[in-house]
Amino acid sequence: MNPIQEYFYRIDEPERSTLLFLRKKILESDPENISETLSFGLPFFKFKRKMLCYFYFSKKHQKHYISFYHGDRLNHPLLLQEGRKKFKILLIDMEEDLPVELILELIKEVKGHIK
Template identity: 85%
Template sequence: MNPIQEYFYRIDEPARSILLFLRKKILESDPENITETLSFGLPFFKFKKKMLCYLYYSKKHQKHYISFYHGDQLNHPLLISEGRKKFKILLFDENEDLPLELILSLTKEVKQYIK
């Protein structure tokens, strides 16, 4: 297993399946330009080798989240900055439906700021 796969397999179910599904959908959304790396021990997604978003777990909120680079440019009521300058996070609950369409639309919007 590579380090990125190891990261996901250390997470308990059902969160692991949700994160793996999200990972797959993000990578499939633009397979020629979106890549993944492990940076700071976290799975990062990059668009044309520039930071796009990453996945992590918030101890404060007890939920997993996706953090968007250029989040300061994004305006959506579910996004939280919590003092971050360039990032905003979107928390998601493993017991609720994943807001996949919202996540993919936000990644698409962030890509516009990268170009």
């Protein structure tokens, strides 16, 4: 198992399946330009080798989240900055429907800010 797979398989269900589904959707949204690496022990998604977003777990909120680079340029009421300079996060509520369309739209917007 590669390190990225190991990251996901340390997460309990149903969170694991949810994050794997989101991972698949992100990678499929632009397979020629979006890649995945493990940085700081976390799965990072990159657009043309530039930082795009990553998954992590918030101890404060007790939820997984997706963190968007250039989040300081994104304006959406569900995004939280919480003192971060370049990133904003979107908490993933496992009890609700996933906002896949919103996530893909935010990724598209971040890609527009990457030069």
